[in-house]
Amino acid sequence: MAHDLARRVSFLRGVSLFATLSDEALTRLAREMTERTVSRDEQIVMEGEPADAVYFIVAGQMRVYQLSPEGREQVLTHLGPGEAFHLVAALDGGPHPASTSAWTAGTLYALSRERFLALLQQESGVAMALLRRFAARLRRLTTLAAELGVRTVRARLAKLLLQQARQPAQIGATRRLTHEEMAAQIGTVREVVGRTLRTFEDEGLVRTERHHIVVLDPAALEKVAQG
Numbered sequence: 001m002a003h004d005l006a007r008r009v010s011f012l013r014g015v016s017l018f019a020t021l022s023d024e025a026l027t028r029l030a031r032e033m034t035e036r037t038v039s040r041d042e043q044i045v046m047e048g049e050p051a052d053a054v055y056f057i058v059a060g061q062m063r064v065y066q067l068s069p070e071g072r073e074q075v076l077t078h079l080g081p082g083e084a085f086h087l088v089a090a091l092d093g094g095p096h097p098a099s100t101s102a103w104t105a106g107t108l109y110a111l112s113r114e115r116f117l118a119l120l121q122q123e124s125g126v127a128m129a130l131l132r133r134f135a136a137r138l139r140r141l142t143t144l145a146a147e148l149g150v151r152t153v154r155a156r157l158a159k160l161l162l163q164q165a166r167q168p169a170q171i172g173a174t175r176r177l178t179h180e181e182m183a184a185q186i187g188t189v190r191e192v193v194g195r196t197l198r199t200f201e202d203e204g205l206v207r208t209e210r211h212h213i214v215v216l217d218p219a220a221l222e223k224v225a226q227g
Helices: 002-013 023-032 087-092 113-122 124-150 153-166 179-186 190-202 218-226
Strands: 034-038 043-045 053-059 062-067 073-079 099-102 106-112 206-209 212-215
Touching: 002 023, 002 053, 023 106, 053 087, 053 113, 073 124, 073 179, 087 113, 087 124, 106 113, 113 124, 124 153, 153 179, 153 190, 153 212, 153 218, 179 190, 190 206
Parallel strands: none
Antiparallel strands: 034 106, 043 099, 053 106, 062 073, 062 099, 206 212
């Protein structure tokens, strides 16, 4: 039990949201959290459900997305260790504005909404850190909205491939994007992604190797992404 508590405190100490908390406060917080193990593709929360907890990612990656009335997915973001989700609904008491599922297997710590709100009232440093996080996410969503309205599918796919290629390899921490998942991230459909990838291959920009996409000409692909 003591070892488990120490492990939780060690994790919380590395979460930027709690950077201003003392070890005593972190220990109290750790005692109030519940641990949840999730498997790949497991649904955590559905859009429209009431909020009862905030989640912190200990291990693995989570996918936050919305569904259109036609059932088409739009991926808003992927989150990894040290990040939190379902903060909006916890703050305003409304339903979750997006769904979250486990993109990879992982571990979560859950903190009740009531305890989270009490923490924000007691600790101004946590409240300020949360405001900065919301500002950063708003910037990302604004950029995404602009790209969907201005950039072509070809440019958006090129940017996504470059982002994936630049990510450091972490065994067990990530997974290859399928054509359908790429389509969800850039706001199109799987068939268009497939056709665009074949065009990139014909142009010598990428190569498909053992079901992985290898970027052959980053500079040329960067020009496409900027176009």
